[in-house]
Amino acid sequence: MEPLIAPSILSADFARLGEDVTNVLEAGADIVHFDVMDNHFVPNLTIGPMICDALRSYGIDAPIDVHLMVEPVDRIIPDFAKAGASIITFHPEASPHVHRTIGLIREQGCEAGLVFNPATPLAWLDHVMDDLDMILLMSVNPGFGGQKFIESSLGKLAAARARIDSSGRDIRLEIDGGVKTDNIRQIAAAGADTFVAGSAIFGSEDYAATITTMKAEIAAAG
Ligand code: DX5
Ligand code: ZN
Numbered sequence: 001m002e003p004l005i006a007p008s009i010l011s012a013d014f015a016r017l018g019e020d021v022t023n024v025l026e027a028g029a030d031i032v033h034f035d036v037m038d039n040h041f042v043p044n045l046t047i048g049p050m051i052c053d054a055l056r057s058y059g060i061d062a063p064i065d066v067h068l069m070v071e072p073v074d075r076i077i078p079d080f081a082k083a084g085a086s087i088i089t090f091h092p093e094a095s096p097h098v099h100r101t102i103g104l105i106r107e108q109g110c111e112a113g114l115v116f117n118p119a120t121p122l123a124w125l126d127h128v129m130d131d132l133d134m135i136l137l138m139s140v141n142p143g144f145g146g147q148k149f150i151e152s153s154l155g156k157l158a159a160a161r162a163r164i165d166s167s168g169r170d171i172r173l174e175i176d177g178g179v180k181t182d183n184i185r186q187i188a189a190a191g192a193d194t195f196v197a198g199s200a201i202f203g204s205e206d207y208a209a210t211i212t213t214m215k216a217e218i219a220a221a222g
Helices: 014-026 049-058 074-082 098-107 153-167 184-189 207-220
Strands: 004-007 032-037 064-069 087-090 111-116 134-138 172-176 194-197
Touching (some): 004 207, 014 032, 014 049, 014 207, 032 049, 049 064, 049 074, 064 074, 074 087, 074 098, 087 098, 098 111, 111 172, 134 153, 153 172, 153 184, 184 207, 194 207
Parallel strands (some): 004 032, 004 194, 032 064, 064 087, 111 134, 134 172
């Protein structure tokens, strides 16, 4: 699967968001990672469907990858589908009916993904593999940008990659948290194909140079 760079707009300039997202896409980013936090499931508060809709109205046409860190999840899913989300991922701990929530996302015409916190076991995949388009592994505890990559995520990536390969399905394996130009090669080698990076891209002087370096490092992983 072609690798995708997914800048997390958590680290973008919210006062001129449309322009910043346009710039990062022109610099070579593939999809927009959209972090939704509710000050309940995670200790931070960010953005909702209105902002997703505003980005679409502004003219952003790249896929929008909505990472829901909210509880409950089901009520907000149709709102994000209407607001132009392409992929919607959620944490299994935040839904009492994980299979139903995955079905709801797909019924709304979006791709569906399950997100794993660092301590959340991959066993949640056992009975839903056939219904997933994406698996997202958190390599930090969710809530904030700019945290350090948790090294044990590499082994977990390899385990998730093995599950995907043996399923025979086209499921994306996304990694989120602490991804930088100097560790992305190792992360790609462990099996990720979709790379969220917030502070590493939006905190850099030259988005295009950073994204080009990231893509070269991924290619070097083979
Ligand atoms: C954390 C978010 C991440 C975050 C990543 O809860 O899900 O998407 O923005 O930021 P960096 O790349 O700075 O670790
Ligand atoms: Zn995220």
